[in-house]
Amino acid sequence: METKQLRVNGKRLQSTLEDMAKIGATPNGGVQRLALSDEDKQARDLFVKWLRQIDLEVRIDEMGNIFGFRKGKDNDLPPVMSGSHIDSQPKGGRFDGILGVMGALEVMRVLHENKIETKRPMAVVVWTNEEGTRFAPAMQCSGVWADALDRDWIYGRTDINGLRFEDELMRIGYKGETPAQKSDVHAYYEYHIEQGPVLERKGITIGVPKGIVCLHWYDIYLEGEANQVGPTPMEGRHDALCAAAQMILKVNELPSRMGGNLVATVGELQNEPNSRNIIPDKVHFTVDLRSWDDELAIKAWELVKCDFEDIAKERGCPIRIEETWRVEHSPFDSKLVQNILDASDSLEYSSLHMVSGAGHDASYMNQIAPTAMIFVPSIGGRSHVEVEDTKWEDCEAGANVLLHSMLQSANE
């Protein structure tokens, strides 16, 4: 058969996603399938059963990462791989992660039923604990596999009940024999929902991120002077919450001020003593900056840091700033990105060259192998919430793009 004519089975993809959505289903239409929970195990068991139905060779490594291998003509060549994660946020959605796994499974099913032989071997993969909400941090087991995180450190991570990662991995029966150790990968594709509103707003079907933006995390600590509000005149107050409010607005205005591609957010804030009749004397808040342009992000930070210091001085609220975490932007492999753009064109889907604002397992894979991602629209841009949704026709479109991008890489 001429592979150019191949298409995924949209109805089958929808039905597998619907079956998965039953596992850990929440009352408001989302899923809760925390890493290494009973629901995670149930979804893994179903996935492994489906891998075996199409004769894939199943390997489970010591981190619980699940691989389904499909032989090629020359099995000495490094494989073409695709996958994502099965775990979800608490009260998360039915698409985040699982779409990339079911999409890659659907690709394998199409190749299997059409008896397609590729030059290189192929693999579908589930990475354990991408979300990091039960055991922090995120993207743990792609991180171990790619040699960026330490296996035993991850084993020792505990959840809020003090349960250890390794114990829970064994409990659900997914601590495998295979070492979690990187091997050569010819190409890694990850198919995912966008988790933002850009594609929907522009009416575009396929998003093709050129890479993942840089990420800066800062922690700001302000001190004020607590006093009873009634007898304390406005003049001479040192109100740490007012200082924080000014700073929050400076952060919010930063992207338009920089005139560039940047998002800036204050997501977390603690206020003390947090009593309605005492002037706040201790405020902590966070700043999250992301941009494709590392220089721009640093320049923005330097600017807003000056603003912070001016505001702190003006209000008489001493400030302490921690530069908590900085990750540089990470460009994907340009050849793979082009493969995805080409596949979209030949399938006659509209596509957009964009950036990924969120981290994914692809972030770690990008450190060790040619990597790229395929996005499809999130309805209303909503993600990590129960109402997270994506049109079935878009799920199908993304899987078709994945199929042809993988075929392109697998036959070269």
Place this chain on the structure above:
Amino acid sequence: METKQLRVNGKRLQSTLEDMAKIGATPNGGVQRLALSDEDKQARDLFVKWLRQIDLEVRIDEMGNIFGFRKGKDNDLPPVMSGSHIDSQPKGGRFDGILGVMGALEVMRVLHENKIETKRPMAVVVWTNEEGTRFAPAMQCSGVWADALDRDWIYGRTDINGLRFEDELMRIGYKGETPAQKSDVHAYYEYHIEQGPVLERKGITIGVPKGIVCLHWYDIYLEGEANQVGPTPMEGRHDALCAAAQMILKVNELPSRMGGNLVATVGELQNEPNSRNIIPDKVHFTVDLRSWDDELAIKAWELVKCDFEDIAKERGCPIRIEETWRVEHSPFDSKLVQNILDASDSLEYSSLHMVSGAGHDASYMNQIAPTAMIFVPSIGGRSHVEVEDTKWEDCEAGANVLLHSMLQSANE
């Protein structure tokens, strides 16, 4: 003896205050003497001992309010009364409340040792649980006595460990026999630290509040849209914390905008989900407005409420506003206020006609009897904190003013 020459014993006042400060002393120089705690009992026992030493008739009512009565020439006339509270904030100061009790005790000691006979009887009083931090609300037992609060409702109030007010009152042995029921009072004077910086800034010794400001409490609830910060562009965000930040600054600017005597504070704020990489979608904050001018406070609120609604609309963050509590300003008895001003003049202390920004037991007494207050400077305006402080010479000055104001009322 000509009473005009009478003066309190400043050293003795200092020493009684220092003795009291040992009970519940905290490492950083404050006190922690929560209502109905062992420390409260210990301080009460000492106070009652001191009352008996100068032959005052001690009565303890069913709320634990302690009265020390001193006979006059005509004991059918309503008494002149003065007092405050023995309980403190957690990690509170050595002057809040207790200065008014020890000041009134010192007045009684001076009258006793000088064998002064007054026309009317006099009384010193300790009101149970003024602070309201262990059992909310504040000013409970002056409230019951003045018939503004219900006795059995107060009895049933519980602390964070579920202990009942009445049980704790009995445990420390201060549930008395006398009904907590108002009787005629000819004049009630309360001597207290200012708890604000006005007197110190102006270099004035005696503050004479013309009354207590009005108090408005509002609760604001904002809704935004939670989304992952990375993939969500700035445009189209509904960030509830940014909306709150704008509103907090509007509140802070309100007093200068109104050009009048007003304080406006946001003391409490809750932010959800309070995660550094999720846009906040639920924010609650409080507004506290106080002014001598009820009309001005209402006008200010109407203005800032419009601002809130505009900001909420502009940011697409639905707002819900609760008008939680409004108490009108409460003017003190002008004759008593004049007595205090006159006493300050004749004692050659500088004095300032001002307002009280905080509530006191005097608030409830003001509903049933001619009432006024005497303030002395708080160093740095600090109060409800361990560093709360007042100069000993100012403590003595305030007690002298109290002595002569009480004598004035007691002989008419």
